[in-house]
Structure formats: C-alpha cells, structure tokens
Amino acid sequence: MTDILxxxxxxxxxxxxxxxxxKARRNTIAVLAILxxxxxxxxxxxxxxxxxxxMQESNMRTTGTSAHAGIKRLSWEEYERLSSDTxxxxxxxxxxxxxxxxxxxxxxxxxxxxxxxxxAELTFNTPDTGYLPExxxxxxxxxxxxxxxxxxxxxxxxxxxxxxxxxxxxxxxxTLCGIWDGDAVAYRQTILLSKEYTEQVxxxxxxxxxxxxxxxxxxxxxxxxxxxxxxxxxxQALDVTSKYxxxxxxxxxxxxxxxxxxxxxxxxxxxxxxxxxxxxxxxIYNVFYISIAxxxxxxxxxxxxxxxxxxxxxxVYRKAxxxxxxxxxxGLLLGWPIGRLLLPAIVNxxxxxxxxxxxxxxxxFLVAIVxxxxxxxxxxxxxxxxxxxxxPIEALHYVEQAGxxxxxxxxxxxxxxxxxxxxxxxxxxxxxxxxxxxxLSIVLLNSVYTYVTSFDFDKFVADFSLTDFTVxxxxxxxxxxxxxxxxVSQDFIREAERLNGLEDIGNVYLWxxxxxxxxxxxxxLQELAVSSRDIANELGNYRVRQExxxxxxxxxxxxxxxxRVLDGExxxxxxxxxxxxxxxxxxxxxxxxxxLYQPGDKICVQQLDGTNKIYDVxxxxxxxxxxxxxxxxxxxxxxxxPTNELLGxxxxxxxxxxxxxxxxxxxxxxxTENWLKNYTxxxxxxxxxxxxxxxxQTFDGMINxxxxxxxxxxxxxxxxxxxxxxxxxxxxxxxxYKELAMLQSVGMTGRQVKQMLMIEGIGYSALGLIxxxxxxxxxxxxxxxxxxxxxxxxxxxxxLLPVFLCVIPLVLITAFVPLVCYNKMAQKTVVERLxxxx
Numbered sequence: 030m031t032d033i034l035x036x037x038x039x040x041x042x043x044x045x046x047x048x049x050x051x052k053a054r055r056n057t058i059a060v061l062a063i064l065x066x067x068x069x070x071x072x073x074x075x076x077x078x079x080x081x082x083x084m085q086e087s088n089m090r091t092t093g094t095s096a097h098a099g100i101k102r103l104s105w106e107e108y109e110r111l112s113s114d115t116x117x118x119x120x121x122x123x124x125x126x127x128x129x130x131x132x133x134x135x136x137x138x139x140x141x142x143x144x145x146x147x148x149a150e151l152t153f154n155t156p157d158t159g160y161l162p163e164x165x166x167x168x169x170x171x172x173x174x175x176x177x178x179x180x181x182x183x184x185x186x187x188x189x190x191x192x193x194x195x196x197x198x199x200x201x202x203x204t205l206c207g208i209w210d211g212d213a214v215a216y217r218q219t220i221l222l223s224k225e226y227t228e229q230v231x232x233x234x235x236x237x238x239x240x241x242x243x244x245x246x247x248x249x250x251x252x253x254x255x256x257x258x259x260x261x262x263x264x265q266a267l268d269v270t271s272k273y274x275x276x277x278x279x280x281x282x283x284x285x286x287x288x289x290x291x292x293x294x295x296x297x298x299x300x301x302x303x304x305x306x307x308x309x310x311x312x313i314y315n316v317f318y319i320s321i322a323x324x325x326x327x328x329x330x331x332x333x334x335x336x337x338x339x340x341x342x343x344x345v346y347r348k349a350x351x352x353x354x355x356x357x358x359x360g361l362l363l364g365w366p367i368g369r370l371l372l373p374a375i376v377n378x379x380x381x382x383x384x385x386x387x388x389x390x391x392x393x394f395l396v397a398i399v400x401x402x403x404x405x406x407x408x409x410x411x412x413x414x415x416x417x418x419x420x421p422i423e424a425l426h427y428v429e430q431a432g433x434x435x436x437x438x439x440x441x442x443x444x445x446x447x448x449x450x451x452x453x454x455x456x457x458x459x460x461x462x463x464x465x466x467x468x469l470s471i472v473l474l475n476s477v478y479t480y481v482t483s484f485d486f487d488k489f490v491a492d493f494s495l496t497d498f499t500v501x502x503x504x505x506x507x508x509x510x511x512x513x514x515x516x517v518s519q520d521f522i523r524e525a526e527r528l529n530g531l532e533d534i535g536n537v538y539l540w541x542x543x544x545x546x547x548x549x550x551x552x553x554l555q556e557l558a559v560s561s562r563d564i565a566n567e568l569g570n571y572r573v574r575q576e577x578x579x580x581x582x583x584x585x586x587x588x589x590x591x592x593r594v595l596d597g598e599x600x601x602x603x604x605x606x607x608x609x610x611x612x613x614x615x616x617x618x619x620x621x622x623x624x625l626y627q628p629g630d631k632i633c634v635q636q637l638d639g640t641n642k643i644y645d646v647x648x649x650x651x652x653x654x655x656x657x658x659x660x661x662x663x664x665x666x667x668x669x670x671p672t673n674e675l676l677g678x679x680x681x682x683x684x685x686x687x688x689x690x691x692x693x694x695x696x697x698x699x700x701t702e703n704w705l706k707n708y709t710x711x712x713x714x715x716x717x718x719x720x721x722x723x724x725x726q727t728f729d730g731m732i733n734x735x736x737x738x739x740x741x742x743x744x745x746x747x748x749x750x751x752x753x754x755x756x757x758x759x760x761x762x763x764x765x766y767k768e769l770a771m772l773q774s775v776g777m778t779g780r781q782v783k784q785m786l787m788i789e790g791i792g793y794s795a796l797g798l799i800x801x802x803x804x805x806x807x808x809x810x811x812x813x814x815x816x817x818x819x820x821x822x823x824x825x826x827x828x829l830l831p832v833f834l835c836v837i838p839l840v841l842i843t844a845f846v847p848l849v850c851y852n853k854m855a856q857k858t859v860v861e862r863l864x865x866x867x
Contacts, residue, residue, distance in 0.1 A: 034196040044727050047803065062313050063356030064363070065406055069745050070397040072366025078393055079368070087645075089153075089284045093219075096121075096151040096253035098266040099280050102242045103233045103250040107273065111252060114562045116269040119255040121147030125246045126222060126231040127194035128511070128745070129174075131409070135715040136218040136289050137177040138509050139170075141192050142251075143227035151253045154219050157182040157209030162223035169204035170220040171211025177218075186335050190220070195243040199230055217509055240278050259285050290759060306404055307469060313408035314462060317349065329556060338417035345413035346406070360401065361394055385727070394854060445781055449788035452761075460796065463757050467797030467839065468804055470746035475831040478738030481732050482826055489728050489822035494719040495591050495655045496690040497698060498705060500525070503717040508659045516715055517686040521708070525689060530697030535587025536686035538675055539658050544579045544668075545633060545641075546571060551753040553625055561619040564664075578663030582676030583636070588656055588690055592669065597628030597648030607674040609647040610634075625666060625683050634668065636678055675845055755846050758790060762850050764772030779855060786847035794843040801832050 055690060089095045100111065103122075126141040127133075143162075149155045156169055168190070172182045180186055191198065203222075211218055234248045242249055256265040263281045270276040301558070331341060453460055493499070499506075502516035517536065546554075550596060551572060558565040565730040571577060592599070592611065593628040610632060615623045626632060629843040630646040652667060676682045694703045702720055707718045762769070809827055817823035 038126040046277045055547060057269065059313075059352050060356040060359075061403065062749070063353050063405060064360040064751050064755075065745065065752070066313060067357045067360025067397060067401040068364040068367065069742075069749075070400045071361050072368040072745075073394065073742070074397055075365050075368025078390055085284045092284060093212075093215050093217075094152045094253055094282060095284075097256045098274055099251065099253045099260045099282070100247055100270065100278050101249075101251045102238060102240060102278065103252055103275075104238050105250060106235060107238060107275065107693070108250045108252050110273055110679070111254075111270070111275065114269050115271070115332050116256070116265065117254050117336055118257050119147060120252055121145050121149070121151055122252045123152075123232055124227050124231060125249050125251060126190045126201075126227055126247050127247055128475045129190060129192050129220060131191055132714060133177050133179070136503055137173060138504065139220055141220045141222055142219055143224050143231075144219075144221050148253055150220065151255070152219070153212065153215075154209060154221060158182070158209075159205070162221055162226075164204075165205070165223050166201070166203050167206040167223050168220060169205070169207030169209075171209050171218055173211035173213060174218045174220060175205075175208070180205075183814050184208065187209065189696070191530055193245070194231055194247040195245045196247065197230075204791070218534075232613075237299040253735050275812055304418035306400065310404055310408050310731040313405055314411065317345070317409050318561050341417045341694065342413045345409055345416055347404050349409045353402060357398060357401050361397060364397065365393070383696055387642055390668050403419060403730070431526075444763055446788055447787040448473060448530075449785050452765075452785075452789050453565060453792050459757060459761075460793070463754055463793050464796040464800050466750045467754070467794065468640070468800040469691060470743055470750050471797070471801035471832055471835050471839075472808055473739070473746060473803045474743045474835070475801070475829060476808050476813050477743065478831045479809050479826065479828055480817060481735045481739070482828065483817055484728070484732060484815075484820075485822050485824040486725065486728050488824065491653060491655060491822075492723060493655055494690070495653055495723060497552060497692045497721050498701065499655065499688055499690050499719040500705065500709075500716055501688040501718075502715055503709075505659060506717040506719060510660070512659055513715070514541070514658050514687045515685045518687070518688050518713070519683070521713060521716065522686065522689055524708075525691060528691075528693060530694035530701070532692040532694060533587045534689065534691035535585035535589075536672065537585075537588050537656050537690070538583035538672060538684060539687040540581040540583070540680045540684075541658075541662055542579055542581055542635065542679075543576045544635065544782055545576050546574075547633065549630075550625060557618075557623050557625070558614075561623055563618045564623070577666070580658055580662055580667045581675065581679060582652070582656075582667060582669045584656075584669060585672050588688075589669075589671070591656060593651045593653070595649045595651055596624070597646070599650075600647045603645065605671050606854045607671070607678075608645060610644040611645055611648050611650045611669040613650060613665070613667040613669075615664040615666055617661050617663065621665065625664070629859075632668070634679065635813075637680065642678075656688065656690075697826040751842060751846075754790075754793060754843060757793075758786075758847050759850050761789075762786070762847070762854060779851075785850050786851050787844045790843035790847040791840055794839040796831065798836060798839065801835070802829065805832050 102109070108122055111117065112122075122145070123142040123144040126143065129139040129141060138273070143153070144154060146155075146161065149161060154169075154171075155161075159169065162169055168188060175182050176188075177187070180188060184205055184207070188203045188205055189200070190203060191200040193199075207221070224336045231247045233250065238249070254266065254269075256262050256269075262285055266279050266281060267276050270279045332342075488784065500517060500521065504510070504512040505514060514536075522534075522536065525531070554564055554568055554571060558568050589601075595614070599611075600609060604611065612624075612626045612632070614621060615625055626646045626649070628646055628648055631643050632646060633641045633643055636642055652669065670679075676684060699722070702722055705718045706721070709718060773779065773782060806829070809829075815827050817825055
C-alpha cells in the first residue's frame with residue numbers, strides 16, 4: 030500500500046524508523062510485559078489442557094470406556110439396527126454372562142463377558158500380552174484379577190473359576206490366553222470368555238426389549254458407540270437412538286468435556302481467559318501508552334516531515350510486533366515448565382488415582398501465541414491512534430496535563446500533598462489503568478480466599494459419612510451392583526462395641542419389599558398425577574399391580590438422630606413403641622418433593638408371619654445420603670422404623686445390618702483406622718469402610734489445589750501490577766524531568782520532592798485499595814456465591830480479610846518505588862538535569 034498520490038515503496042523506511050525507535054530507548058519493561066502475559070497464557074493453558082487430559086483419561090478409566098456413548102441391555106436385532114445406522118461412526122458389543130464369585134472377588138468385583146475387538150479396545154480390555162479368547166475354554170483378564178486370585182500373569186496359566194448367571198452357577202477350568210493391566214479405579218474388573226463358551230452358558234437375547242432385565246442381565250448385549258465427532262455427543266447419540274426407541278437407555282460418556290455444550294459449562298473457561306486477557310491488556314496498554322507519551326516529540330517531528338497518520342500507526346504496530354518477537358518466545362519457554370511443575374502438585378491434591386499427563390500439545394503454544402498477539406495488538410490500538418492524531422506543535426510542547434476544564438486560580442498554600450494530588454490528576458487514564466491493575470489481583474485473591482474458605486467439610490462428608498467411621502459391605506461402600514445390603518455381622522458389631530474410646534455406635538438395617546397400595550393410596554396417586562408426568566405415566570401400572578416397591582429401614586437410636594423432619598413431628602415415643610412410622614417423599618418422581626402420605630395417614634405393612642399391621646404416619650422425613658442404600662426402588666418411597674420393630678417382625682431377627690456407624694475419641698482415631706484396615710483386609714474381606722480421616726485428606730487436598738492455582742495466578746498478576754506501577758512512576762518522573770529540576774532550582778528541597786513522589790505513589794495504592802474493596806464486595810456477593818451454588822458442600826462466608834492484608838505491602842511498594850526512581854534521577858545535579866531537559 031502507498032500513502033501518497035503517485036505511490037512509493039515506503040515499507041523499508043517504516044521498518045527503519047521502527048527499528049531506530051526501538052534502539053532509541055530501553056524496552057525492557059515492554060518486553061517483560063509481553064513475556065509475562067505470554068507466560069501466564071502458556072502456563073495456565075498447559076495446566077488446563079494437561080489437567081483436562083488427565084481427568085478425562087481418569088474418568089474414562091473409572092467408567093470403563095473411551096467410547097462416546099453406550100446402550101445397555103439390547104437384543105441382537107436391536108444392536109444390528111443401531112450399529113448399521115449412518116449416524117454411528119463405529120460400534121462394538123459384548124454379551125453379558127455373569128459375575129465371578131468367591132472370597133477372592135470380595136474386594137475385586139469382576140464380571141464375565143464375551144466381547145468383540147472393538148468393544149474390548151474401547152473398554153481398555155485389549156490384551157498387551159496374548160490375544161482375545163478364540164478356543165472354547167480360553168480366557169482373558171487383567172493383572173488385577175490375576176493378583177486377586179493369586180495367579181501368575183503368564184499366558185497358558187490354568188484358572189479355576191466359579192461364576193453365577195441369572196439362571197445358574199458354573200464352575201470350570203480355563204486357559205489364560207490374554208492379559209492386560211486393568212485399572213484399580215474401574216467400576217469393576219472384567220474377564221472375557223470365548224464366543225463358543227458364551228453361547229453355551231449365556232445365549233444371546235433375540236427380539237424386542239423394554240430395558241427391564243434380570244439382575245445380572247445374562248445374554249443381553251451392551252453396546253458402545255463412537256459418534257462422527259466429539260462435539261455435543263449427547264445430541265448426536267439421542268438423534269440416532271430415538272429412531273429405534275432406545276433414547277431413554279443411552280448413556281453419554283461424561284469424560285468428554287464436549288459431551289454436552291452449554292453456557293454454564295463454558296463460563297469458567299471464558300472467565301479464566303477474560304481475567305488473563307484483562308491483566309495482560311492493562312499492563313501492555315499502559316506500557317505502550319507511556320512509551321508513546323515519551324516518544325510523542327519523535328512522532329511530532331515525523332508529522333512535520335510529512336509522515337501520515339497511517340504510517341505512524343504502522344510504525345507503532347511494527348514496534349509492538351518486534352517486541353512481541355522477543356517477549357513471546359521467552360514467555361512460551363518459561364510458561365510450559367512452570368505449568369509442568371505445578372501440574373503434579375495439583376493432580377496429587379485432587380486424587381492419587383489420576384495419572385499425571387503432561388501434554389506437549391502444539392495447540393497450547395499456538396493458542397498462547399494467538400492470545401498474546403491479540404492482547405498486544407488490542408493494547409496498542411489506542412496508543413497508536415494517539416500517536417497518529419497528535420499535531421506537530423502539540424507534540425513538540427507535550428507535557429502531561431490535567432484533564433477537564435480549567436478551574437479559577439485561587440490563592441492556596443502549596444504543600445507536597447497538594448502537589449502530589451495535582452500530579453495524579455494530570456493523566457486520569459493512566460491512573461485508572463494502574464488502579465484497575467492493582468484491583469484485579471487483589472479482587473482475584475479475595476475471591477479465591479472467599480471461595481475456598483466457604484467449603485464446608487461437614488457438608489462435603491455428609492454424602493459419604495456422618496460419623497468418624499462407616500462400615501458396610503464393599504459393594505455398598507464403593508457403589509457397585511449387585512449390592513449386598515445385609516452383610517455387617519453381629520460378630521463385627523460386638524468387636525466394634527469393645528473399641529477403646531468409643532463414643533456412639535448404631536446400625537442401619539434394610540429390607541427391600543413390595544407393599545400393598547390401598548384405595549386411599551391409589552386415589553392420592555391420581556391426584557399427584559395431575560402435577561407429575563412421571564406418576565401419570567405409571568398410574569395405570571400401579572392400578573394393575575396394586576403394590577409398589579419400598580425400602581424399609583430399621584434404625585438404631587444413634588443413626589435416627591440424623592433423620593431430618595420435613596413435615597410433622599418426630600414423635601420418638603410412638604416411633605420407638607412400634608405404633609408409628611416415618612416416611613420419605615417420592616424421591617424418584619418429578620423433583621423428589623411429592624408425598625404419597627401426610628402426617629396422620631395410616632399405612633399397612635406386611636409382617637414376617639404373613640399378617641398386616643397398621644402404622645400411623647408420624648412425619649415425612651429426609652434420610653441423609655450417608656445412611657441410605659445406594660439403590661432407590663420404584664417411586665423412591667422409604668419407610669423408617671426402629672430396629673426392634675423391623676427385626677423379628679418384618680425380617681429375621683438375626684439379619685445382618687447394612688451399615689454400622691460410630692464415633693471414637695480423637696485420641697483413638699488412628700488406632701481405630703488401623704484396626705478397621707486390618708479387619709477388612711484379613712478378617713472379613715467382604716467389608717469395607719469410610720473414615721473421616723481419609724475424607725479430610727481428600728477435602729484438604731482439594732482446598733490446597735485451589736490455593737495453589739489461585740495463589741500462582743494471583744502472584745503472577747501481582748508481579749504484573751508491580752511492573753505496571755514501576756513503569757508508570759518511572760515514565761512519569763522522566764516526563765517531568767525538567768519540571769522537577771526547575772522546582773528544586775527555585776527552592777524545593779530534595780526531601781520535599783521525595784515526599785511528594787512518595788505521596789503520589791501511595792495515592793495509587795489508596796485508589797487501588799478502594800477500588801478493590803468495592804469490586805470485592807460486589808464480586809463476593811454475586812460471582813463467588815453463584816459459583817459456590819453449584820457445589821453441595823459450599824456455605825458462603827463474606828470476608829474482606831485478604832484486601833485488608835494487602836494494605837501494608839501495597840503501601841510500602843508504592844512508597845518505595847518512587848523513592849528509588851528519584852534517587853536514580855538525583856545522581857545528577859539540578860544544573861545537569863536542566864541542561865539535559867533542554
């Protein structure tokens with residue numbers, strides 16, 4: 030492009046001018062500003078992408094598949110129709126056989142299947158040694174299963190195995206033909222059998238299915254699918270499965286972050302990028318704005334020589350690009366190692382089960398470069414426009430002036446405070462930028478502190494354990510079906526009752542039964558169907574069945590203390606006497622708040638001897654999740670009785686408990702933890718436990734992770750703020766070089782100049798703190814509370830402690846920097862400075 034009528038090639042001249050402009054001044058702070066912005070982008074993108082990759086891999090290992098979606102319990106014809114659909118890129122299937130049984134599998138639940146190659150690959154069951162079963166009695170499994178069985182991981186090993194299906198129990202000897210590592214975090218381990226053997230013990234289901242299957246699902250097909258893209262998997266999968274009436278059975282792999290796309294899921298990423306961008310913008314904009322102000326006479330002279338506004342803008346942008354070419358590569362080189370160093374600590378704080386995956390994905394560096402360049406170019410836009418608009422006369426006589434209308438001169442006593450205040454008012458834009466820069470890091474620090482200190486440990490553990498220790502069958506503790514909800518024996522309970530330091534102990538018993546629906550119940554369901562589509566859909570079924578599934582609990586006094594009343598009163602006297610019952614809402618219907626019974630109603634419960642007993646409904650209550658069975662049945666209605674009413678009347682008097690909960694004195698917590706670990710490992714391997722000690726470690730690790738990431742981000746932003754302030758003060762003093770020399774020449778002492786500059790610096794900190802205070806209050810009341818509302822263990826606490834803690838260090842820094850700048854300037858005499866200014 031040319032800028033005069035007849036055209037000329039002025040690019041070499043513009044390059045030369047930009048190059049000489051760079052050489053004319055030290056650009057250390059400008060390069061450092063770009064470097065820090067790039068470092069911030071690179072390190073955070075490294076952490077974010079690597080952590081996302083690690084967590085995605087961990088979630089895939091936990092769910093047991095890398096497939097986009099899966100559908101359970103299909104017939105062979107249904108699978109064939111689905112797999113041939115053009116909307117499915119690839120698919121695989123397995124045939125369910127049964128579950129391995131025996132003491133060796135108590136802590137290692139293991140299922141048996143036949144699998145094709147695609148299913149094996151997508152479920153991490155492809156052998157790294159050997160091959161998938163081909164001959165009838167060949168078998169393939171993980172090293173975890175082999176270790177649990179006490180067998181060597183060698184192909185050709187003979188394995189004796191007992192397993193159950195929905196119809197029978199089988200025992201046979203197999204030859205090991207394939208081995209893979211397996212994942213300890215997986216829902217359950219897998220043993221693969223041959224197709225020939227599967228056809229013998231679990232022939233595949235044909236015809237149409239409705240999703241209801243026997244407990245194991247022997248003979249049914251589980252399918253996995255890969256969609257054309259990983260973007261919005263849920264919509265793609267539902268579009269395909271709805272054609273065949275299977276959309277209600279599809280499950281989406283939540284390990285893919287793009288499985289479902291919504292504004293709320295993208296908000297954290299957008300917010301994080303915005304914070305980094307604003308921080309980089311404030312710093313780089315200020316650096317270039319001040320640089321333009323320093324070189325304003327240079328641009329004015331270029332204007333005098335005929336340089337156009339467009340050419341001046343080009344010079345500014347070329348200068349910015351050359352500085353970026355120095356700052357961005359160094360930022361990339363430093364940012365990736367910093368992210369790499371922080372990542373293992375963050376992963377270890379989250380969990381021990383996530384493998385550290387440090388990706389060198391080129392997209393990290395590409396995105397960091399793009400964002401850094403965008404930040405630089407946007408930051409240069411206004412300074413370049415300022416340089417382009419200046420007239421030669423204004424440029425040659427440029428001195429920072431106060432904005433706004435001139436005020437009438439009045440006789441006032443001159444003081445260093447008044448002069449500092451006047452200096453701050455000279456360039457309101459620069460003051461605003463530095464103030465916002467200070468505020469950004471302080472507001473972020475206060476927000477992170479408020480967010481982390483609002484995490485509530487009691488709420489965090491409420492879903493897992495209300496007491497120091499919870500003991501149950503390993504299937505209940507680890508939530509894998511089929512659940513054994515009656516396996517805490519009286520032998521264990523008696524030993525637990527003899528523990529040193531025991532404070533409270535109690536048991537939770539469970540009976541899952543079918544209870545009759547009276548005419549009153551059916552009438553009430555019809556009323557509820559008006560407001561509940563779920564109940565309306567099932568109403569006809571209940572009228573035919575005349576019964577419904579109910580979880581019936583028996584609670585000792587200690588766990589009964591945790592029951593929370595929703596409606597009515599906890600009449601413990603009538604409840605313990607066996608004449609009353611507590612009930613829950615219909616938690617599987619609509620929003621879980623609808624109630625079939627109200628206080629004062631009566632219910633009929635079948636007894637062990639075949640008779641029915643009438644109970645008064647005393648209250649509608651909520652059972653804490655930590656006391657519940659993992660599996661809700663039917664409408665999600667529970668009956669709650671005292672233990673002595675359940676045992677011997679509705680179930681056998683010697684039925685084992687589902688859970689035992691107890692507290693011990695703090696002095697004996699570690700000893701009790703070790704006793705439980707030994708008991709569940711050596712005495713009764715079918716039991717497992719939850720401990721507040723281990724839950725506390727998990728909770729603390731999560732908090733430390735937030736502190737580390739938030740603290741690192743705040744530290745980098747604080748460094749940016751300080752550099753911004755140093756640059757502002759240095760250039761402010763340099764631009765007033767002659768002015769300060771003249772003040773001293775007419776009698777102002779060096780002490781007074783230093784005092785004025787220090788007050789001016791402290792003014793920046795005061796404005797920054799006031800701005801931080803106001804924004805922190807608004808941010809805490811809105812953004813922090815909104816983010817915390819997504820967490821079940823968040824209890825918002827308002828605090829401004831970090832803001833007040835920043836007062837002293839900020840004041841010291843803003844007072845010290847002007848002092849250093851002045852001392853450097855004062856190395857020359859007043860006369861020398863006046864001559865240089867000329």
